[in-house]
Structures are given as structure tokens and as C-alpha cells.
Amino acid sequence: MIQLQNVHKYFFKDEPREVHALNDINLTIEDGEFTLFSGPSGCGKTTLLNAIGALDSIESGKIFFNDKEISSLSEEERTTIRLNEMGFVFQAYNLVPVLSVEENIGFIMKLRGFSDTQIRERVLEVASMLEIENKLSSLPHALSGGQQQRVAVARAVAAKPKVILADEPTANLDSKNSKALMDMMRDLNEKEGVSILFASHDEYILKSVRRVVKLSDGALL
Amino acid sequence: MFRLALKNILFYKGRSITTFALTFISAMLFIVYVSMMDGSHKSMLENTLKIYTGAIEIYHKDYRDIGGNEYLIKDVTSITNKLTQIQGVKAYTARYETYGLLSTKESSAASMIAGIEPEQERVISSLATALREGEFLSNESQNCLYGGAGLIEKLKLQLGDEVAFVGAASDNSFAADIFKVCGIFKTGSFEFDLSSSFVSRNYFDKLMMAQNKASYITIKVDDLENVDAINEQIVAVLNDVELESLTWKTLMKTMVEAMEVDSIFGYISLSLFLVVIFFVIMIYGFINVSTRIKEFGVLRCIGFSNAHIFSLLFYEIFILSSLALLLAAPIAGYICYYYSVHPIVIEGIADMYKDYGIVSDEIPFNFDILTLSWNLALIYLLNFLSILYPYFYINSFKPIEATKHV
Ligand SMILES: Nc1ncnc2c1ncn2[C@@H]1O[C@H](COP(=O)(O)OP(=O)(O)OP(=O)(O)O)[C@@H](O)[C@H]1O
Ligand SMILES: [Mg+2]
Numbered sequence: 360m361i362q363l364q365n366v367h368k369y370f371f372k373d374e375p376r377e378v379h380a381l382n383d384i385n386l387t388i389e390d391g392e393f394t395l396f397s398g399p400s401g402c403g404k405t406t407l408l409n410a411i412g413a414l415d416s417i418e419s420g421k422i423f424f425n426d427k428e429i430s431s432l433s434e435e436e437r438t439t440i441r442l443n444e445m446g447f448v449f450q451a452y453n454l455v456p457v458l459s460v461e462e463n464i465g466f467i468m469k470l471r472g473f474s475d476t477q478i479r480e481r482v483l484e485v486a487s488m489l490e491i492e493n494k495l496s497s498l499p500h501a502l503s504g505g506q507q508q509r510v511a512v513a514r515a516v517a518a519k520p521k522v523i524l525a526d527e528p529t530a531n532l533d534s535k536n537s538k539a540l541m542d543m544m545r546d547l548n549e550k551e552g553v554s555i556l557f558a559s560h561d562e563y564i565l566k567s568v569r570r571v572v573k574l575s576d577g578a579l580l
Numbered sequence: 581m582f583r584l585a586l587k588n589i590l591f592y593k594g595r596s597i598t599t600f601a602l603t604f605i606s607a608m609l610f611i612v613y614v615s616m617m618d619g620s621h622k623s624m625l626e627n628t629l630k631i632y633t634g635a636i637e638i639y640h641k642d643y644r645d646i647g648g649n650e651y652l653i654k655d656v657t658s659i660t661n662k663l664t665q666i667q668g669v670k671a672y673t674a675r676y677e678t679y680g681l682l683s684t685k686e687s688s689a690a691s692m693i694a695g696i697e698p699e700q701e702r703v704i705s706s707l708a709t710a711l712r713e714g715e716f717l718s719n720e721s722q723n724c725l726y727g728g729a730g731l732i733e734k735l736k737l738q739l740g741d742e743v744a745f746v747g748a749a750s751d752n753s754f755a756a757d758i759f760k761v762c763g764i765f766k767t768g769s770f771e772f773d774l775s776s777s778f779v780s781r782n783y784f785d786k787l788m789m790a791q792n793k794a795s796y797i798t799i800k801v802d803d804l805e806n807v808d809a810i811n812e813q814i815v816a817v818l819n820d821v822e823l824e825s826l827t828w829k830t831l832m833k834t835m836v837e838a839m840e841v842d843s844i845f846g847y848i849s850l851s852l853f854l855v856v857i858f859f860v861i862m863i864y865g866f867i868n869v870s871t872r873i874k875e876f877g878v879l880r881c882i883g884f885s886n887a888h889i890f891s892l893l894f895y896e897i898f899i900l901s902s903l904a905l906l907l908a909a910p911i912a913g914y915i916c917y918y919y920s921v922h923p924i925v926i927e928g929i930a931d932m933y934k935d936y937g938i939v940s941d942e943i944p945f946n947f948d949i950l951t952l953s954w955n956l957a958l959i960y961l962l963n964f965l966s967i968l969y970p971y972f973y974i975n976s977f978k979p980i981e982a983t984k985h986v
Contacts, residue, residue, distance in 0.1 A: 414881055414980045435885065438979075442883025449983060453878040457587040470883060514882070 361388040361411060361522065361554075366420035366430075368406055368577075380406040381417065382577040388556065390521070393548045396558045397565060398574035404558035405526055407574065411556065412445055412524040413437040425521065442470060446515030446553075448525035452507035454499040460486075460510050461495040467518040478517075485513045488550070489543050505536030509543065516547055522554040523547075529561050541567050581888070585895030595868040596900060599861050603904035603963060606857040610850060611912035611955045617846045618946035619920060621839045626804070628835060629828055630706045631767045632776075634672075634798030635807050636814060638825045643795065649750050652676075653794045653823070660797065662817045668810040670802050673700035674794035676784065680747025680755075682777065687735050691727075692776045693745065694795075695784030704800045707765060707778065714739045714763035721780035724762035730774030732764050739764065750790040757787055804828075854962060862966035865897070869970040876974050877982025889974055893967040901963040905956050913952055919945035 368381035380403045388394055396404045409415040410422060413429050414437075422430040429440055441447070446467070454463045462469075464486060465478040473481075486492040489509040491502075499507055508528060515523050525544075529537035541564055548555050557564060565571065573580040589596045629635060638659060643651035653659065656674045663672050676695035681688055698717040702708045707726070708716040717726050725743065737743060741761050749755040759779065766773055785791045801810050807827045814825045829836055869876070876889060923944035977985065 409980055412881075415978075438880065438883060438885045441881065442885070445883075447882050449878065449881075451983075453875070453983065455584070455875065455879070457591040458584065467882060470888065 362423040364421045367418045380577050391552045392554050394556050394570045395568040396572050402574040403577040408524050413440050444521050446520040446523040448511050448515050448528045450527040450530045452511045464513045485517050489513050524556050526558045595864050598864050599900045600904045603901050604908045607908035607959045608912045615916040615945040619944045623944050632705050635801045636799040638797040656792050656794045666813050668802050670800045671703040672799040673697045674797045676790045677795040683744050689734050695781040696778050697781050710765040710767040712764050712766045717780045723759050725759035726763040727777040728773035729766040749788045858962045866970045873982050873985040880979035897963050916945045916947040920947040
């Protein structure tokens with residue numbers, strides 16, 4: 360469960376160009392939810408995801424991740440939380456260029472100390488769910504954008520995180536690939552019970568999610 | 581992590597090849613240069629020691645500082661009897677040195693005149709081999725003078741000529757004799773050749789009333805490396821506070837100091853070179869890392885810690901340096917070893933530097949595993965230091981900012 364209490368975040372605080380990027384956010388997200396943050400450009404979707412994902416600090420308020428307060432942790436502690444509890448998918452696919460698809464998918468598991476056989480098994484499992492099992496030995500640059508993004512999703516999901524945070528995962532994909540990716544992620548959400556939090560403009564996504572959280576000028580609507 | 585590092589090395593070939601090549605070249609140059617420097621110093625010392633100064637010399641206290649007949653060694657045989665027990669002592673001989681006036685009808689000069697034991701000197705010093713004209717002394721030589729080429733020239737003497745000697749005997753009485761020039765030597769040490777002459781002890785001792793007395797006893801050791809240990813034994817065996825036993829390190833302090841200064845300058849110029857190499861390696865590492873800021877940012881977002889980044893960079897440089905040094909070590913080692921056995925010969929070097937006591941055209945290298953090891957260790961260390969700046973550069977970005985870096 361993720362809980363946000365009176366969360367505020369500013370950029371350029373106390374300067375003329377100050378931006379109140381998150382304005383008193385109170386929000387609860389239950390385990391296993393499939394949630395979309397939507398709203399116009401600049402409304403604070405990315406900022407909110409980064410705060411929840413322990414990627415960025417906040418000015419005031421509290422963020423709880425399974426009853427653990429993560430808003431007051433050090434950079435080092437936040438890195439550990441990200442490694443062990445969360446999965447990330449970015450707009451750019453951001454795979455490690457020198458590693459094969461298989462090694463990219465298993466990368467986080469490796470960092471977390473899973474054995475090679477555990478990793479291999481799990482990689483095959485998620486790769487077949489995401490339909491990239493025949494690309495395992497390729498290098499990322501030999502894959503299409505849609506395939507690369509599926510590898511990124513596979514990497515995020517492989518180590519069984521509690522939550523996956525995805526900031527505009529479909530922004531670089533055409534509608535066919537976007538749809539395929541969304542379907543697969545919803546599948547993962549149902550089969551694996553992992554919570555998925557999105558930020559997106561995409562029309563298709565808006566229709567396919569159960570819960571939509573709307574933002575405007577940094578505040579919840 | 582090791583595999584990732586290996587893959588990065590194979591992927592970013594330009595950086596890998598540059599780092600590898602620079603590490604290899606700098607290790608080679610460093611090792612060979614140090615070996616040559618150490619080797620030429622060692623051979624200079626050995627040559628000088630060969631000429632006249634012993635590896636160890638035993639004096640009566642104050643002879644070296646004050647001098648004079650009171651501070652002569654009074655009982656040579658009791659000391660030399662003790663020396664025979666000591667392992668590592670190759671040979672020894674007693675010398676009786678005095679200063680006197682040598683004169684002919686036209687010319688005169690002050691000279692160091694030493695009573696020596698010719699047969700022992702053949703083993704210990706290079707006086708016998710420095711012979712240019714005539715012959716070296718023998719134990720039976722009578723009033724034969726063996727003079728330095730410079731001195732003989734100054735006195736306008738020729739082989740077979742007679743020269744008068746005036747000096748003070750060991751009991752401070754007046755001593756005078758006529759010597760005949762039997763041999764002329766040239767060691768290459770200018771000072772020495774200009775001011776030294778020798779007479780066989782058997783004859784000279786009677787003239788100087790110096791039987792069983794000596795200015796000092798000079799000792800040749802089997803291995804110069806063990807000189808300190810041997811000297812400790814000698815001190816223990818002598819067990820006499822009136823005597824002091826000194827190694828060449830003390831005896832040739834000025835020369836050793838000059839070599840140290842030379843080494844320091846050598847190391848300074850080397851370190852300038854290494855610093856340049858260090859920066860080039862670092863800059864290549866830095867350029868490589870700065871093109872990967874975004875990649876590192878993503879890795880850090882998904883849970884890559886500072887320790888992970890450090891170990892990745894560490895493994896990369898570790899693999900590259902290890903390969904380069906594994907290749908450089910045997911090659912450089914072989915070069916040093918080869919030239920330590922077959923010294924480089926530069927014709928005319930001995931002539932050019934004869935004033936400095938260099939008496940050989942050969943420049944032998946020094947080959948020893950310890951020096952080689954610390955040379956390698958230093959290059960290793962420098963390479964490891966070169967990752968620090970790239971590391972801190974990566975960490976100067978917040979993970980989330982780094983993902984947006986272009
Ligand atoms: N690093 C930053 N420095 C300064 N201001 C920032 C920074 N990041 C975001 N902002 C500002 O904070 C506000 C919220 O930005 P955010 O990126 O969260 O919006 P968004 O909803 O993700 O927009 P988009 O749909 O375009 O991705 C915007 O006004 C933006 O200009
Ligand atoms: Mg955004």
C-alpha cells in the first residue's frame with residue numbers, strides 16, 4: 360500500500376520563477392491496483408511518480424510505502440528501496456547497450472543476488488508473457504522500439520517488485536505497439552498481482568485502466 | 581558485475597585500446613628506465629669500489645677524522661686472524677697510507693704513498709689491471725714505485741727513472757729514500773691518478789717502521805647486497821671500541837648522495853611522464869563515462885548503488901590494467917634481464933666520463949623482481965586513481981537528472 364499525506368513539492372522555491380509542482384497531495388493506492396495519473400502537460404504527473412518512486416525528495420508531507428516512510432530517507436537508502444521494492448519503466452527504453460536482452464531482463468535480479476538458475480527461469484517466464492522469448496540473445500540496438508520497451512517492462516517486472524512505476528511508457532510507440540504493451544501490462548497486473556502506476560496522455564490507456572487519478576497544476580482534482 | 585565490465589570493455593573499444601596501450605607503454609618505459617638508472621648507478625659504484633675503496637674498511641677510531649700516527653691500527657694480524665672466520669668476506673688487505681713529498685731535480689709533488697700487499701690487491705682492487713706501462717708490484721719488490729699516470733707526468737718521470745721520497749715514519753721520525761718508477765697505472769679516476777703512488781709493503785714497512793701497523797684494513801665481500809650483515813658480524817667479532825668498521829655507504833657518502841640526487845631527478849622526470857599518462861587515461865575514462873551519463877542515470881534509478889558504479893569502473897580498469905601489465909611485465913622484465921647480462925655498450929662513454937671514475941663503456945641494467953614489482957604496483961595504483969574523477973562526475977548528477985542528460 361502506498362500513502363501520500365499532504366505532499367508538497369516546489370521547484371525554484373522562493374525565487375520569482377517558483378513552481379508549486381505538487382500541491383497538498385493526499386492519496387492512497389492499494390496493492391495490486393492499476394492506476395493512471397492523467398492531466399495536461401506540466402500538471403505534475405512525472406513529479407508525482409518520482410516522489411512515489413523515491414527518485415526525488417519532497418518539500419513537506421509524508422509518503423509511506425507499506426507503512427515505511429520513504430520521504431525522509433537518504434539517497435543511499437532510497438536506492439536500496441528502489442532496487443528491492445520497485446520497478447521502473449521510462450519513456451526512453453534505457454536498456455544497457457552492452458548486455459543481451461536476457462541479461463537486461465535479469466539485471467535487477469542479478470543485483471539482488473538471485474541465483475543464475477532462478478534468473479534464467481524467471482527471465483524465460485516474463486519474456487514469454489511479453490512475447491520476446493525469441494529475442495533473448497539479441498543486443499538492444501537490434502530490436503524495434505516496441506520490443507525494447509517490452510524488454511524494459513520485463514526488466515522491471517522480473518524481480519517481482521511490489522509496484523511498477525511507468526512514466527509515459529508508450530510515448531515513443533505507435534498505437535499498435537502501445538496497445539500491445541498495455542495489454543501485456545494489464546496481464547501482468549492481473550497474473551502477478553503487481554501494482555502498476557502510470558503517467559500518460561495516451562487516449563487508449565485512459566480507456567483501459569480501472570482507476571484514473573486526475574491532476575491539475577500540481578493538485579488532485 | 582565483472583561480466584558487465586568485460587562487455588563494456590569490448591563494446592567501448594576506442595577507450596579500451598587507448599587505456600591498454602598507454603598502460604602498456606608507460607609500464608614498459610617506467611620499468612626499463614628505472615632498471616637502467618639503477619643499473620648504471622650500481623655499476624658506477626662497483627667500478628669505484630673496484631678501483632680502490634673496499635666494500636668494508638676497518639679503522640682505528642679518529643683516524644678518518646683526525647689522522648696521524650697515533651690513530652694507526654697497531655696490531656694488524658690479530659684483526660686479520662678474526663676476519664678469516666667470517667662468512668662472506670672474500671679477501672682483505674692492510675694498507676699503510678702516508679703523505680710525503682716526491683721530488684726530482686726539476687719538479688716535486690705531494691703524493692699519497694701507500695704500502696700495499698701486491699698479491700692481495702690483485703684480488704681486491706683494480707690497481708694491477710690499471711697498469712699502463714712497466715709492471716705491477718710484487719711482494720718481493722724493493723724500492724719500486726707504482727705511480728698514477730697523472731702524478732708521473734707532473735713529475736716529468738719515465739719508467740726506470742729515480743725519484744726522491746721524503747716523509748714522516750710511523751714513529752714520527754724522518755724517513756727518506758730513493759724510489760725507482762717500476763710501473764705506471766691509470767684507473768680513469770682523475771684525482772686518484774694524479775695523487776697516488778704505491779710501494780710494496782714488505783719494503784715500505786721497514787722504511788716507515790710500520791710492521792704490523794696499518795692505516796686501515798680493506799675488505800672485499802662476496803656479495804655487495806649483504807654488506808651490512810657482514811659488517812655487523814665484523815663489528816661483533818672485533819669487539820673492540822677502539823676500532824670502527826665502516827661500509828662503502830659511509831666511506832663513499834658523497835658519491836652515494838650524488839647518486840640519490842640523480843635518482844630523485846630521474847624519478848621526477850619519470851613522474852612527470854606518468855602524470856601525463858595518468859591524465860590521458862583519466863580523460864579517456866572520463867569521456868567514456870560522460871557519454872554514458874544517461875545510462876548510469878537509468879541504472880541508478882532502477883537500483884544501481886554508488887558501490888555498484890564504483891565496482892563497475894574498478895573492474896573495467898582492473899581488467900584493462902591487468903592485461904596490459906601482464907603483457908608488459910614479462911617483456912620489460914626480459915629486456916632488463918637481457919641487458920643486465922649483456923650490457924649496452926656505448927663506445928667512448930668511458931673516455932667521456934673518465935673524470936667521474938666511470939671506467940667502462942658498458943651500461944648494465946639492473947634486474948630485480950622487487951623493483952619490477954613496485955614499478956608495476958605503482959602503475960596499477962595510478963590507473964585505479966584515474967577512475968576517481970569519473971566516479972565523482974557520475975555521482976554529481978542526481979539519478980533522475982542523469983536520465984535526462986544528453
Ligand atoms: N527539474 C525541474 N526543474 C524545475 N522545474 C521542473 C522540473 N521538473 C518539473 N518542473 C516543473 O514542475 C511542473 C510539473 O512538471 P512535470 O514534469 O511533473 O509535469 P508532467 O505532468 O509530467 O508533464 P508532461 O505531461 O509534459 O510530462 C512543471 O511546471 C515543470 O515545469
Ligand atoms: Mg512527465
